[in-house]
Amino acid sequence: MCPKTTGNMRMKKLLNLCASGIALGAALAVPAQAEMLKELGKPEGALSIVAWPGYIERGETDPAYDWVTKFEEKTGCKVEVKTAGTSDEMVSLMNQGGFDLVTASGDASLRLIAGGKVQPVNIDLIPDWKRVDDRLKDAPWHTVDGTHYGVPFMWGPNVLMYNTEVFKTAPDSWDVVFNEQTLPDGKSNRGRVQAYDGPIYIADAAMYLKAHKPELGIENPYELNEDQYAAALELLKGQRQLVSRYWHDAMVQIDDFKNEGVVASSAWPFQVNLLKADGAPVASVVPKEGASGWADTLMLHSDAKHPTCAYLWMEHSLNSNLQSDLSVWFGAVPSVPEACTDKSGMQTAEGCDANGLKDFDKIWFWRTPTSKCEAGGCVPYHRWVSDYIAVMGG
């Protein structure tokens, strides 16, 4: 009898462990204060990075795009990459540990800081910090109370992509995707526009309302009180009647622009570049209301095993062909403005502008909406999720 009982006990313990392990991944861990590195040691010979697909290229996909090999030769740090498809995956990988760096977006970076999973970065150890775009140096998604928790990596806007045969002149407002109207070619926009299928898209609606319904008093589209939030949902419910499919997969959206008769939608410069390269009649614009966007930051794990290599990589990311070539490869904007023009890679001033460089001030960078906001009592993200599901099911 005895072994059976212990067996059960062990099983229970194991299950508890499993359950709490899963929960930990989702919940915020208790913040722990990590010490900032004071000086660089000897390179440890290895470096492991959690990154978005396509972010760390060593010339294996296309020999022209390589920003790893030279770094490895120079420092002796062997770079290992673990790709992650979503911000949540990144957070959970970092919670598991065993990595040095992560390219965290704005909807993950603050969670990592709050969870104590990343350590402050000593910018004195990164000589080329001065090259970083001034507007990004103290960005709120990686700087908390004046402490830097990372080095800006790449950013980009969610642009309005449109069909140039239908729109002879660029549409100047998101109105074309939010409200039913007759497009310049004389047909209605019903069934010919798309919207993003992530709950974060509610912020795009709020951004539109900020400009068109000032009486709502929206200050920040990621901090909405109940009334503002309800108005945004109302707008999106109206949009549901116009949208025949929400886009999620960049490749599906490209196909929808080619074969499904879609003529306007929010999109990434990535799709615009691919469609243009394919000869499709599309262009993109950041309308007068502004646009949402993403900004990624290189962050250092609080228990990083290779801190010196990590610092060397942060320096490398700011002072090499990385910024220039990666921004071409990914359709993004470098965090180092000089990379657009200094010929360190393939990027050009025109390319940077096409990817959104000039629109910085019009961009609201993605952040995780929380109930703690300046105005107080904002609607938290998990409600965005359930309500956006309801909108899409409409």
Add this chain to the structure above:
Amino acid sequence: MTDHAIFAPRAGLVARGVDWVIRHPRMFTFLMILPIVLWLGIVYIGALIALLMQSFFSIDEFSGVVQHEFTLKTYAELLRPSNFDIIVRTVVMAGSVTLASAVLAFPIAYFAARYAKGKWKALFYIGVMLPLWSSYLVKVYAWKLVLAKEGILNWVFAKLHLTWALDGILSLPVIGGNSLSVSYLGTFIVFVYIWLPYMIIPVQASLERVPGPLLEAASDLGATPRQSFRMVLFPLALPGIVAGSIFTFSLTLGDYIIPQIIGSGRLFIGQAVYTQQGTAGNIPLAAAFTVVPIVLMGFYLWGARKMGAFDAL
């Protein structure tokens, strides 16, 4: 003290161990099945139970942190209109896909079981199995191209001057839409295509087992073809149809790729689980959604067993 065995105990730890196991047959059986039980118990059932336990927790409305206290609140959330819609939508889709697969599969399976011989039979098997050899994603994307507004099917309809018929179908409420690839009808067509082989094979197997003389006897006794189908063939083939329906029903219930690529953007259960656990971090609700197909399939399998489906597999 000492066993009065025929042979004296052998020396050495391994040899004694082996002897001991051989003398205790039940222990031997136990050791043999232990790895399988551990695999099923820990990896399979254990993971499931760890997930199911989550569904009895809830998420704190204010901070979004999971609270580890027993509650049925999360299950109550399933009944909210937007969530309940997702369940109804998925079940109705799974049901109609299953019915359509059965109707389509029966004549094909009947032909293969009764008439196809030699190389025709080989051709049948290749025809049914071939789609299973190619990647699921490739097939779904191919269907997206076929069903698109400027796709092949529309072109065919236009050439046949039948665009009005297609538009008529698409203008129907609920199942219609802007084009086939963004309507429920499109999702339905692709589901049926993808899961059809899983229906044909068991139905064919059960039809093969219906003795030909039975049908002859039925007509000798004066049954019309319709009567012999209804009273002899169909009841005997039913276990096969039910067995196939287990596949079509459960696979449709859990799929989250097809409705994402072909469809109107309205969520199915699989997508709801994906969104809730992935982007929302609402694991309790995702777990509660997962319980729905498990419970549904539990009842379904119980019913299928009563109809003798497991004898046809």
